[in-house]
Amino acid sequence: MILRQKSALDGFTCEFLDDTRSQVLGRFxxxxxSQAKNTRLRVYSAEDAAKGDIQMHLNGSAWRVRHLYLNRGHLGNIRYTLETADETVHAQVDVxxxxxxxxxxxxxxxxxxxxEVGTSSGWIKRNFPVTESGTRRPLGCIREPSAITFKRELLIELPGVEPPVAAFLSAVALIVRY
Structure with missing residues (x-):
């Protein structure tokens, strides 16, 4: 699966494509x-809370990517969740x-x-290895396929991981690592 910025001028909308780049699988x-679930100052009311979330659509399903602060401070910890419309948590990532x-x-x-998503060792093309937390066994990677592009693009190579979870992990990597 490929995560690509929809337009070079709009970095806020991305598409998920199949490996051949011929079919759009979804978008986010x-x-x-962005409004955290445990924010102190609410911009959106409870019924408009979805306006403060990342909206993700993949293979005909709608998802929300939400976040909350685990602690506050200069280097605060953040938890991202992949949720269904009824707020059931499907996946969770801690930064x-x-x-x-x-x-x-x-x-x-x-x-x-x-x-765990590792850090990239390259400057020109980024490659983020994904390893199993306990055993450090490689699960795959999230990487840039080319060095120079007009639109940001990430190749998601996570075999054995279901597509919504792989898409969510790549979205969080994009948010945190860029």
Whole structure:
């Protein structure tokens, strides 16, 4: 699956494409003003809360990517969740900024699989390895297929991971690592 920015001028809307780039599988759109589930100052009321979430559509299903603050501070920890319309959590990723010895925050998926998105070793083309948290066994990677593009593009290579979970993990990697 490929995650590609829809337009070079609009970085807030991305598409999910099949590996041949011929079929659009879905999309996700950033919220203009993202509102955390446990925010202190509410911009959106309870009935308009979805306006503060990332909207994701994949293979005919609608999803919401929401976040909440685990702690507040200069390097606060954030939890991202992939939820259905009725707010059932399907996947969960923690972004931990207070890790000792880490230059960048850690991206840890805790549900439905235990996985970690590593940091890229390349400057021109980014390649984020995804490993199983406990055993460090490689699960795949999220990488840029080419060095120079007009639209940001990520190739999602996570065999054995269901498509909504792989799409969600790549969206979080895009948010945190770029």
């Amino acid at each position: 759109s950033y919220a203009w003003f 931990l900024g207070n890790s000792a010895g880490q230059r960048l925050p850690r991206i840890l998926m805790t549900q439905p699989i235990q996985a």
